[in-house]
Amino acid sequence: MTPDQPIIDWAWVGRNLDLLLEKTGEHALITVLSVLIGLAIAIPLTITVRRWRPLVGPVLGFTGALYVIPSLALFAFLIPITGLSLTTTLIAMVGYTLLILIRNTLAGLDGVTPELVDVATGLGYGPGQRLWRIEAPLALPVIMAGIRLATVSTIGLVAVAGIIGQGGLGDVIINLGIHAFFATPIIIGTILAATLALAADAGLLALQRALSPWAGRRAVDG
């Protein structure tokens, strides 16, 4: 990293294409897994707290506090238990998705017009049918907005796990770049991570529109 070095060493990029591809895939995989596991926890939890309203405060309070813990600190809490492993990264990432996913799912379901719930009940829907056929589809735009936000934010956070060697493109940026005083991996890693985030955001937005065509183009944004 001296002024006479070229900004990007393309020869290095050429030699390491396979590695970059693999790390990008790993980054995407961790993100997808985290959001899916997050959803598997958040959705049943949200349905539960909607039945027992007094639980809303504690659940949002706990996931909110989790969200505020800096990522490196959360890794440090997990390392004595799960070691410098992919599991450590995954647990932390899932933890960070919970607040956004629960809050948006809750807001989405609570935002369904009461008259519609009333009409559905009047038409003879049971509570379960009403949830899946009326409330869930109507809440979908807000829930999808939460998934987008959780996904983009996870892509950023995964990179921090490069510090423990389990961070996808974070490994490239930190271990091949910063620790080696070598700018090329930093720049290439950044470009790949940002592209991944923007692509995920755009893809999920397209999915959201395809799934809820009635919601119009100015769908809820978080």
Added chain:
Amino acid sequence: MIAFLGELGAWFTDPAHWTGNDSIPLRLGEHIGLSVGGLGLAMLVAIPLGLFIGHTGRGTAVVVSASTIGRAIPSVAILGLAFPVTLTLGWGLGVPPTLLALMILAIPPILTNLYVGLREVDPELRDAATGSGMSGRQLLRRVEWPLALPLVLAGMRTAAVTVVATATIGAILSTGGLGRYIIDGIAQQDYPKMVAGAVLVMLLAFAVEGLFAIIQRRAVSPGLQRQAGPGGVLATPEGRAGGG
């Protein structure tokens, strides 16, 4: 587990960790210094810029790109990019790249929230203020700014939490701060040190949240308090996008 808690307790009570050049007060001071510095520099840039763009409605593309970049680029990447920049400029290692990165990370939430806060002021209120004979500056100072304040403070809170978290990661650029304990603890496989560092960082993050909750209650007009958002766990949806 019990044994580990004992080791952790021993680490905290070891007098050696309370004096010298790797002491808790020193590291905490460094961490707060870095965070306040990064946040302060960001405010110096974001507040005048946001006031101008929000009040005049000109240059909105700047806000949109800042918020997109702020969401898409990982905080680690910003730290990584700041590193060659300060090195090339001859500012050296450690504090300069970390401060630069913290400033860059803190600008988007402050700028975006200030802009949105000003833009969302009811046009009827602007009309009433102008019709009552307020000048452009009086409108900004007496009406637009106080009405935007809840969102502005929420943006600063988001920025502050991001800055405290990223200052921890700054330890990989050989900066001081509480992140040193975690990074060195990982490297030396000294788990009590690592977890102790994590506890300190977490407490600092909670303290920052609490501080902003108090500021929010004190600074925002009681007439607006009910709009300030439930519970105040997280005031903006952006939260910590970009990571940290």
Added chain:
Amino acid sequence: MISAAAPTASAVSFEHVEKRYGAGPPAVRDLSLTVPAGEICVLVGPSGCGKTTTMRMVNRLVEPTSGRVLIDDQDVAGLPAVELRRRIGYVIQQVGLFPHLTIGQNVAVVPNLLRWAKADVAERVDELLLLVGLDPETYRDRYPAALSGGERQRVGVARALAARPSVLLMDEPFGAVDPIRRERLQNEFLRIQDELGATVIFVTHDVDEAIKMADRIAILDVGGALTQYDTPNAILSAPASPFVEQFVGADRGLKRLSLSRVGDLPLDQPLLARVGEQRAAVRARLPDDGAFVLLTDGQRRPLGWLSREALNADGPLSDTEAVPGSALLQPESTLRDALSALLAADVQSGVVVDAHDAVLGTISVDAISATLRVDPA
């Protein structure tokens, strides 16, 4: 008396004023009219007639494309906009109270912009809250979110009057409140205006409101053309064009009732009884042909009617036995509003109350219809 009055009211004139936005047809075209000092001029017309645009040219929130707007023969274009606006009161339909300021601070906005001394501002705020019928102790430190629509509108009027403006602009000020409260706010404003004597330019799309409030009505047609400018009486008697005739409506005879007010007619004086009074004492006062007594509380506020039979027993009167059902009217209510209120109520005799809700007298449907027979149609 409260010194709400402006030092002197100012005349407002429009001279060949035109306003165009871009290349389209003008929003206001060749408008010339003069509002004499101290009068209420109501600008009325369908939407798109440029009435709000016209009003906003007085305080330069809109600048005319050509022509001049004069206040006391001074072209407003030559005055600094900010200082001009501080001399002109401004009330809008959505009220526009600043939610982060208390009621007192809202009323104090213009005096503070003018850098009045603190004590003067505080005194003025209380004075104005009293004037619009809000107790300063109760309301001064509340925030707008805690107020009802009618209360907010009153604060809006108080804020506009704070710096004793010589001209007051009101853009559909009572448009957002329900009809019953609107009637009351209109009456209160007329009462205030009697003391103020400011020059008022009042915008509405409601012809009945125009007839009630106006000294002069300016009727504007789509595209900002002035079709008639005259007193309400003249407009009702002699509409200048088919447009005005249609706009004013077919029931012009009934609308003439809006030209007179309850206070213009002699009121009947019912026999009053107070809560706590002995029935025997009231019975003694009741004339042989009297069938009903109006029960009031300690402040002469009406509670309802008592029949002769209810007085036959002994003991003191309680507040639960009165039968409500009369419409409450103010001296400022128009005969038209009074008539419709009386016809809607259970009892066809309305109780007229003053600003403190104390009984002034009663008025019957017959008394109002009698005026219709006498009035030249």
